[in-house]
Amino acid sequence: MIEPSAEAYSAENAPPLTKEQAIANLQSPDLSLRYYAAWWLGKNRVRDQAVVDALIVALEDEADRTEMGGYPLRRNAARALGKLGDMRAVPSLIKSLECSDFYVREAAAQSLATLKDIVAAPALMQLLNGGVAAAVPVPGRPHLTQPYEAVLEALGAIGATEAISLIEPFLDHPVPRVQCAAARAMYQLTQDAKYGQRLVQVLDSNDLKLRRVALGDLGAIGYLPAADAIANAKVENSFKLIALKGLLEHQLQQELDVSSLSEDAIRVMNLMDSLL
Amino acid sequence: MTNTQQLIRAVAEADSPARMIAAVQKLAAAQDEAAIPTLIAVFGYNNPAAAVAAVTGLTQLGEVAVPQLLEQIDDYNYGARAYSIRALAAIADPRALDVLLASAATDFAPSVRRAAAKGLGNLRFHKLENPQRQQAQAKALETLMFISQDPDWSIRYAAVVGLQGLAKIPELQQQILAKFAEISTNETEGSLRARVQLAQKQVLG
Numbered sequence: 001m002i003e004p005s006a007e008a009y010s011a012e013n014a015p016p017l018t019k020e021q022a023i024a025n026l027q028s029p030d031l032s033l034r035y036y037a038a039w040w041l042g043k044n045r046v047r048d049q050a051v052v053d054a055l056i057v058a059l060e061d062e063a064d065r066t067e068m069g070g071y072p073l074r075r076n077a078a079r080a081l082g083k084l085g086d087m088r089a090v091p092s093l094i095k096s097l098e099c100s101d102f103y104v105r106e107a108a109a110q111s112l113a114t115l116k117d118i119v120a121a122p123a124l125m126q127l128l129n130g131g132v133a134a135a136v137p138v139p140g141r142p143h144l145t146q147p148y149e150a151v152l153e154a155l156g157a158i159g160a161t162e163a164i165s166l167i168e169p170f171l172d173h174p175v176p177r178v179q180c181a182a183a184r185a186m187y188q189l190t191q192d193a194k195y196g197q198r199l200v201q202v203l204d205s206n207d208l209k210l211r212r213v214a215l216g217d218l219g220a221i222g223y224l225p226a227a228d229a230i231a232n233a234k235v236e237n238s239f240k241l242i243a244l245k246g247l248l249e250h251q252l253q254q255e256l257d258v259s260s261l262s263e264d265a266i267r268v269m270n271l272m273d274s275l276l
Numbered sequence: 277m278t279n280t281q282q283l284i285r286a287v288a289e290a291d292s293p294a295r296m297i298a299a300v301q302k303l304a305a306a307q308d309e310a311a312i313p314t315l316i317a318v319f320g321y322n323n324p325a326a327a328v329a330a331v332t333g334l335t336q337l338g339e340v341a342v343p344q345l346l347e348q349i350d351d352y353n354y355g356a357r358a359y360s361i362r363a364l365a366a367i368a369d370p371r372a373l374d375v376l377l378a379s380a381a382t383d384f385a386p387s388v389r390r391a392a393a394k395g396l397g398n399l400r401f402h403k404l405e406n407p408q409r410q411q412a413q414a415k416a417l418e419t420l421m422f423i424s425q426d427p428d429w430s431i432r433y434a435a436v437v438g439l440q441g442l443a444k445i446p447e448l449q450q451q452i453l454a455k456f457a458e459i460s461t462n463e464t465e466g467s468l469r470a471r472v473q474l475a476q477k478q479v480l481g
Contacts, residue, residue: 234324237387241430248467261473269474276394276434 019046026054031064035073042080052086059092070101078104082111090115094123102138106147113154121160127151128166132173148173149181153220156185164189176202176210184217196223203233211235219243222250224264231271244272280308287314293323300326304333312341316348319356327359335366342369349375354385361388365395370404373412377419380438386430389423393434396420397441410447417448421455429465436468440475453479 017025017040025037038058041051058077066072078096081089089111096108105127112120127146135144152170155163167189170182180202187195200223202214212235218226219242230243248268255262283303290296300318303311311333318330334341345364350356361379364372372395379392396416401409420442424435436459443452456472456479463469 237390238430241433245429245467248470252466252470261470261477265470266474269471272433272471273394273437276390276437 019044019048022046023048023050023054026051026058031073034058034061035064035076038073038076038080042076042083045083047084047086052081052084052088055081055084056089056092059096071099071104074099074101074104075107078107078111082107082114085115087115087117090117090120094120097123097127102141102143102147106143106150109147109150109154113150113157116158118158118160120158121155121163124151124155124158124160125163125166128163128170131166132169135170135173135178144175144178148175148178152178152181152185156188156221159189161189171198176205176207177213180210180213180217184221187221187223193223193225196221196226199223200226200229203229203235208235212239215239215243219246222247222253224251224268227268227271231275237275240275241272244268244275248272278310280306280310284311284314287318293326296321296323297325297329300329300333304329304336307333307336309337309340312337312344313348315341316344316360319359320350320353322355327356331359331363331366334363338367339369342367342371346372346375354383354388357383358385358387358391361391361395365391365398368395368398368400370399370401370412373399373415377415380423381419386428389431390434393420393423393431393438394441395438397438401445413442413445413448417442417451424455424459429468432459432463432465432468433471436471436475440479443475443479449479 017037022037022040025033026041028034028037038055041055055077058073059081061071061073061077064071064073074096078093081093093108093112093115096104099105099108109124109127112124128148128151135146135148137144148170152167155167164186167182167185171179171186173179173182180199183195183198186192187199196218199214199217199221203211205211205214211233215230215233215235216239218230224247227244227247230240230247233240248265251262251265251268255265280303283299283306286299287296287303290299300315304315315330315333319327321327334345342364345360345367349360357379361376364375376392376395376399379388380396383389383392396419399412399416401413404412416438420435420438423431424439426432426435436456439452439455443449453476456476459472460469463472
């Protein structure tokens with residue numbers, strides 16, 4: 001369910017930008033320059049009030065449309081706002097969850113997950129309306145009716161415990177990636193190891209992409225008992241290192257005494273060393 | 277036909293990933309120099325478990341495998357290249373120095389760079405005579421210092437692991453500990469600061 005991103009622009013094809021130029025380009029009459037500038041500002045994490053304001057305006061853009069009715073500039077603006085960490089974007093991103101374009105809703109949910117503002121919970125929960133029964137593929141499109149993975153992950157990330165009963169049924173959704181997102185959120189909201197273990201089991205899947213997804217989820221939730229299973233998973237070392245880094249950082253946050261390293265933290269680092 | 281030739285043939289004829297892994301494990305266990313080219317070729321088969329078995333076999337063979345490992349590095353397949361560098365890093369023969377320096381500093385593939393960075397810290401420099409020994413140590417230190425500022429956190433992580441290895445050399449220790457102190461202050465990733473803390477602890481015993 002991942003749309004080909006603007007990363008496909010290679011450095012050679014794209015005009016070299018400066019911060020000032022990128023901000024100016026957001027208002028350019030050339031829509032492709034606006035689209036590129038929105039991506040560039042997010043990628044380079046240009047934290048500037050003017051940038052955030054301009055990107056919030058771009059979330060309402062009507063000029064840039066695809067044949068299918070999509071809003072490319074809105075998608076990039078929503079993605080960029082998640083990277084800039086400015087909470088002023090939250091109300092506009094919540095509004096974007098109602099956009100007719102699936103990919104705008106997905107980008108908004110992903111960005112709300114990184115901004116972690118609990119006020120987004122009711123709007124995110126709205127997207128789970130109808131439960132698993134409504135979470136079916138849209139005919140002719142490569143995605144479901146809603147961006148369920150992103151919504152479930154966002155609810156977990158922001159700590160929306162009121163959503164637990166809505167999330168739990170998605171553990172049995174027919175799409176494995178949605179199941180993973182539900183397990184990830186359930187673990188974050190309950191800290192119950194059985195959800196972490198579900199993700200560990202996915203590391204034995206025959207599907208390499210799914211194993212990578214599970215690694216990402218385990219890293220995101222910092223599920224320490226998975227450390228050895230992560231190190232032994234049949235996945236490229238780069239993915240394992242990122243997952244173990246997630247475990248390590250989670251562990252460091254738990255430790256109040258910053259002057260000494262715990263046995264667990266050292267164990268994770270030894271595993272990381274072995275993967276270099 | 278010798279036993280090793282039969283084992284080599286079994287690798288060539290393996291018709292499933294599982295048979296390939298089993299065949300490579302047997303060939304690696306034979307510890308015969310005649311197996312070296314076949315074991316290196318396995319790096320290019322896109323079968324990670326078989327490649328790991330081949331790295332293990334070559335590492336156990338040790339120095340005798342180094343010339344062919346150096347000659348047969350695959351410039352067009354970064355997956356295969358990473359396994360070659362891992363084997364060279366594990367054998368730790370200082371003849372690999374130039375390849376490890378170049379790989380750590382300029383390879384485009386992070387997996388290759390990380391393996392080389394770790395390897396640079398653990399070469400058996402004592403096999404060299406001075407002044408070559410001091411020059412080699414200085415080059416390894418210079419490269420690891422340089423890549424400890426890489427934008428990619430995983431490269432910085434590998435650089436710290438490499439520097440920790442180099443810090444066993446008494447003449448380099450002060451400089452490396454000063455670098456660790458600098459990283460502790462400036463590094464934004466908590467995981468990197470933790471790895472530096474572990475390195476400091478282990479260096480100072």
